[in-house]
Amino acid sequence: MKATSQIIGCDAAVELMSPFIDSMVNPEEEERLRSHLPQCASCSRQLQAFISLRNLIAGSETVPVPEDLQLDARLKLSRERRPNDRNRWQARVDNILKPLAVPAVMGIALSLMGIVILFGSLFAPREVHAKNDLGGPLVATYEPPQTTTPTLKRFSRTISPDLEQALSIQTEVSDKGLIVDYSIIGGSRSANVDQWLQEMLLLAQFRPATSWGNPVPSRVILSFVNVRG
Amino acid sequence: MRREIALNDLERAGALDTQEAEFIARLQANEDAAYDELVRTYNTSIFHVAYRMLGDSSDAADAVQDIFVKVFRNVQGFRGDSSLKTWIFRIAFSEILNRLRWWKRRFRSSTVSLDDDRNGEGPAIHLRASSPSPLQVLESKEREQAIQQALTKLSGEHRSIVILRDIEGFSYNEIAEILGVSCGTVKSRLARARTDMKKSLTRFLSIHMSAECKPDRGSK
Numbered sequence: 001m002k003a004t005s006q007i008i009g010c011d012a013a014v015e016l017m018s019p020f021i022d023s024m025v026n027p028e029e030e031e032r033l034r035s036h037l038p039q040c041a042s043c044s045r046q047l048q049a050f051i052s053l054r055n056l057i058a059g060s061e062t063v064p065v066p067e068d069l070q071l072d073a074r075l076k077l078s079r080e081r082r083p084n085d086r087n088r089w090q091a092r093v094d095n096i097l098k099p100l101a102v103p104a105v106m107g108i109a110l111s112l113m114g115i116v117i118l119f120g121s122l123f124a125p126r127e128v129h130a131k132n133d134l135g136g137p138l139v140a141t142y143e144p145p146q147t148t149t150p151t152l153k154r155f156s157r158t159i160s161p162d163l164e165q166a167l168s169i170q171t172e173v174s175d176k177g178l179i180v181d182y183s184i185i186g187g188s189r190s191a192n193v194d195q196w197l198q199e200m201l202l203l204a205q206f207r208p209a210t211s212w213g214n215p216v217p218s219r220v221i222l223s224f225v226n227v228r229g
Numbered sequence: 230m231r232r233e234i235a236l237n238d239l240e241r242a243g244a245l246d247t248q249e250a251e252f253i254a255r256l257q258a259n260e261d262a263a264y265d266e267l268v269r270t271y272n273t274s275i276f277h278v279a280y281r282m283l284g285d286s287s288d289a290a291d292a293v294q295d296i297f298v299k300v301f302r303n304v305q306g307f308r309g310d311s312s313l314k315t316w317i318f319r320i321a322f323s324e325i326l327n328r329l330r331w332w333k334r335r336f337r338s339s340t341v342s343l344d345d346d347r348n349g350e351g352p353a354i355h356l357r358a359s360s361p362s363p364l365q366v367l368e369s370k371e372r373e374q375a376i377q378q379a380l381t382k383l384s385g386e387h388r389s390i391v392i393l394r395d396i397e398g399f400s401y402n403e404i405a406e407i408l409g410v411s412c413g414t415v416k417s418r419l420a421r422a423r424t425d426m427k428k429s430l431t432r433f434l435s436i437h438m439s440a441e442c443k444p445d446r447g448s449k
Contacts, residue, residue: 018420022394024401052434053427057395060376061369065276069290073268076294080301081259 008032013043017050147211150218153177154205160224161192167224169197175215177206185221249313256304268297271314274397275321281392282325284381292328296321311406318399319407322389329385372433379429387422394419 008016013036019025020033037044150173167187171179179201187193209218255263275296279289299320307316380388389408393399401419405412427434 014424015420018423019416022401022419024416049427049431049434050423053423053430054395056372056430056433057376057391057426058398060396061373062277063280063286065273066286066290069276069293070268070272072290073272073294073297074265077264077268077297077301080298081264 008036010036010040010043013037013040014046017043017047020047021050021054146213147216148209150177150206150209150220152204153207154203156200156203160226161190161196163193163224163226164188167193169201169222169224171201171204171220171222173206173208173218173220175208175217177208177215179204179206179220186223250309253304253307253309253313256301257307264297264301267300271317272297275317278318278321278392278397279325281377281380281396282322282385282388283328284377288328292321292325296324299324311403315399315403315406318393318397318403319409322393322407326385326389333385375430375433379426382429383422383425387418387425390415390419391422391426 013033016025016029016033020030025033037047165187168185169182170185172181174180182197182201184193184197206220208215210216252263252266256267272293276289276293279292279296280286283289283292296317300317303320307313311319380391383391386408390404393404393407394401399407401412401415404415408415410418
């Protein structure tokens with residue numbers, strides 16, 4: 001094929017070298033390169049370098065495959081290949097819904113709580129309102145208050161004035177058992193009577209009334225009559 | 230008849246053998262044993278390609294898993310226009326190049342990631358059974374590091390072609406099918422990539438490239 005060969009330069013020769021070493025040049029290109037090489041020692045070295053490079057790369061060490069690679073690949077593939085399409089779709093839907101589930105449940109719960117409170121306040125009986133105002137519980141079983149009445153503990157022994165008729169007074173007894181106020185509700189009133197009452201009531205001492213064990217203020221009505229004879 | 234076809238003897242377009250056709254049918258039928266065989270057959274070669282492309286063992290392992298998943302997802306559409314291996318490698322390179330583009334967008338391409346460089350001593354060399362001398366080990370280690378660095382310097386497209394051709398031994402036509410380019414593009418990109426690699430690896434080549442070429446004498 002010498003007759004068809006044409007002279008080529010080094011640049012053209014170098015372009016043909018890569019496909020040449022892979023046997024990917026056509027006969028004309030091969031002939032051109034082969035005719036150039038004997039005339040150019042540099043291009044001959046270039047060609048040898050291409051061959052050497054290819055051998056170098058082809059002979060490079062292979063990195064060891066990770067031990068778990070095959071198992072991991074099979075596992076991942078197995079998960080992907082789950083035959084039950086329904087499960088696969090369900091898993092996808094679950095993956096989408098899971099992040100939304102907690103906020104949604106919380107939202108629904110809070111909404112229900114709001115509705116219960118709203119309806120409870122709308123339809124609650126007025127008595128409950130009144131009890132609420134007193135600070136009592138919203139709902140409680142009724143138990144009668146366990147109270148005790150005040151009892152006289154100490155009384156002054158002063159001589160009473162002459163009382164034409166029975167004298168009745170209403171006293172306000174504090175939770176300490178002391179009389180803090182009084183008012184005459186029956187009988188005749190006079191300066192002597194007032195002085196005697198004040199002296200007597202000032203020194204009077206009661207055991208205070210109690211409610212659920214705690215001392216509480218109370219009212220005591222006292223009546224005085226003259227006993228003759 | 231083109232010489233390349235005669236020389237490579239790898240033109241198998243439209244000519245799947247019966248055994249491969251049966252294997253593909255088993256894959257399409259979602260047969261467990263077929264997928265086990267698929268992984269067993271291809272995991273090593275795909276891993277090596279992925280490692281050479283990505284330069285990192287764990288990245289390569291992740292890529293391998295995703296590639297098999299993509300094979301499963303797409304196998305129903307496989308029509309046998311190419312060999313199964315070519316088709317699988319097309320999927321593999323699609324995945325790997327996507328990963329490279331992803332990393333490139335995050336400026337990782339400028340760094341060189343060498344696997345097993347955990348102690349800052351460069352990539353580990355895996356000794357052969359013949360127990361080479363320490364000098365040989367050192368040279369081999371240095372050579373491997375240089376090859377990987379030279380590959381990393383190439384663009385993703387050029388690197389793919391060098392790996393497919395010089396490491397995996399695919400034909401030009403198969404590479405064209407895998408990468409979705411023309412055979413002429415494969416030829417020109419490979420020539421360019423090899424020229425760049427040759428410059429990077431000059432000191433490891435048996436021929437010393439000191440002499441300059443003579444100027445082009447205006448061929449033809």
